Amino acid sequence: MSLAEDLEYPHTLIQYQNGFLISKVIFAACELGVFDLLSKSEETLSLRTIAEELGTSLQGMERLLDACVGLKILAVEVKKEGAFYGNTKISSLYLTKSSPKSQYHNLMYYSKTIYLCWHYLTDAVREGKNQSERAFGVSSHDIFEALYRSEEEMIKFMSGLNAIWSICGKDVIAAFDLAPFTMIYDLGGGAGALAQECVSLYPNCTVTIFDLPKVVQTAKKHFVSSEDSRINFHEGDFFKDPIPEADLYILARILHDWADEKCVQLLTKVQKACKTGGGVLLVETLLNEDKSGPLESQLYSINMLVQTEGKERTSTEYSMLLAAAGFKKIEIKKTGKLYDAILGRK
Numbered sequence: 001m002s003l004a005e006d007l008e009y010p011h012t013l014i015q016y017q018n019g020f021l022i023s024k025v026i027f028a029a030c031e032l033g034v035f036d037l038l039s040k041s042e043e044t045l046s047l048r049t050i051a052e053e054l055g056t057s058l059q060g061m062e063r064l065l066d067a068c069v070g071l072k073i074l075a076v077e078v079k080k081e082g083a084f085y086g087n088t089k090i091s092s093l094y095l096t097k098s099s100p101k102s103q104y105h106n107l108m109y110y111s112k113t114i115y116l117c118w119h120y121l122t123d124a125v126r127e128g129k130n131q132s133e134r135a136f137g138v139s140s141h142d143i144f145e146a147l148y149r150s151e152e153e154m155i156k157f158m159s160g161l162n163a164i165w166s167i168c169g170k171d172v173i174a175a176f177d178l179a180p181f182t183m184i185y186d187l188g189g190g191a192g193a194l195a196q197e198c199v200s201l202y203p204n205c206t207v208t209i210f211d212l213p214k215v216v217q218t219a220k221k222h223f224v225s226s227e228d229s230r231i232n233f234h235e236g237d238f239f240k241d242p243i244p245e246a247d248l249y250i251l252a253r254i255l256h257d258w259a260d261e262k263c264v265q266l267l268t269k270v271q272k273a274c275k276t277g278g279g280v281l282l283v284e285t286l287l288n289e290d291k292s293g294p295l296e297s298q299l300y301s302i303n304m305l306v307q308t309e310g311k312e313r314t315s316t317e318y319s320m321l322l323a324a325a326g327f328k329k330i331e332i333k334k335t336g337k338l339y340d341a342i343l344g345r346k
C-alpha cells in the first residue's frame with residue numbers, strides 16, 4: 001500500500017501520524033527496563049511480575065506490553081493464569097542493554113534529546129537554525145558547547161552515537177581496502193567504536209582518536225580499553241589546533257555538523273597534513289542526487305537543522321567539498337545500510 005493508493009481511506013497517512021506514538025512506546029519500554037528484565041529471566045513473565053519488578057502500575061504496564069506485542073518487539077502467550085510476555089529475537093538483539101549489538105543508548109538519546117529538539121521543528125524551519133536555546137535553554141552559537149552542556153549530556157551523546165557502529169561500522173570500514181594506510185587519525189572520533197572496528201579489520205594499523213579534550217578524557221575513562229595499544233588519543237580542536245601527519249583521516253559524521261565553508265576549511269587543513277598518497281575517508285549518510293530519498297537521510301538532514309549548523313548531502317556535494325580542498329580520485333561506496341563511505345586521495 002502506498003500513499004497514492006490511499007484516496008478511499010488514508011491508511012499510510014494515519015501510520016505517519018502515529019509515527020511518534022510508536023517511537024515513544026519503544027523509548028518507554030527501554031527506559032523502564034522491560035527488555036532487560038525479560039532477557040535476565042529464563043522464562044516468560046506475567047504482567048504482575050513485570051509491573052512489580054519495574055515498579056510500575058499494572059494498567060499502564062499492560063498497555064505498554066500489549067503495544068510492544070503489536071509492534072512485534074515482544075511475544076505474548078495467553079495461559080489460564082493470564083498473559084505471559086517474552087522478548088522476540090529483535091528485542092533481544094537490539095533493545096537489551098547487554099547485547100553486543102544493543103541500540104539502547106541510541107534510542108535513549110532519541111528519547112531524551114532529539115525528541116525535545118524536534119518539538120521545535122516548525123520554529124527551526126521558520127528560522128533556519130538549531131533549537132538548542134528553546135529545547136535546552138543554552139546558546140545555539142557553539143553547537144558542541146550546547147550538546148555537551150553537562151558531563152552527563154556528553155556521555156549520553158557519546159554512548160548514543162557509538163551504538164550505531166555495532167551494526168553499521170564494519171560495512172563502512174570495509175567499503176574500501178584501507179590496509180595500505182597504517183597510521184590513521186579518526187578526527188572527531190568520539191567514544192571510539194569506529195576506531196575499534198578499524199583496528200579489528202586492519203590489525204596492522206594504529207588509529208588515533210582526535211577529539212575535544214573532555215571527549216578524549218571521557219572516551220579513555222569510560223569507553224576504550226587501555227589494553228588495546230593500537231588505539232591512541234589526541235586532545236585538540238580540529239579547527240584551531242594543528243592536525244598531525246597521517247596516512248588516512250577518518251571523518252565519520254563530522255561534515256554533516258557544519259556548513260560548507262567550515263567543511264572546506266577543515267578538509268583543506270586535513271589535505272595539508274595528509275601524507276602524499278594518503279587519503280581521507282568520509283562516513284556519512286548519502287542523499288540521492290535529486291534529494292528524493294532515502295527517507296532516513298532526509299529525516300537526518302532535518303535533525304541536523306534542529307541540532308547543528310550542518311545538513312546531510314549528496315555524493316556530488318561531498319565530492320565538491322573534497323575537490324575544493326584539493327583531494328583527487330574521489331570514490332563513493334554505498335553500503336546499503338544507514339552510512340556510506342567516500343574516499344578521497346592526496
Ligand code: SAM
Nearest residue numbers: 161188189190211212215236237238239252253
Ligand atoms: N565520529 C563519531 C561517530 O560517528 O560516532 C562522532 C561524531 S559526532 C557527530 C561529532 C564529533 O566531533 C564529536 O565527537 C565531537 O566531540 C567532535 N568535535 C566537534 N567539534 C570538534 C572540534 N572542533 N575539534 C575536534 N573534535 C570536534
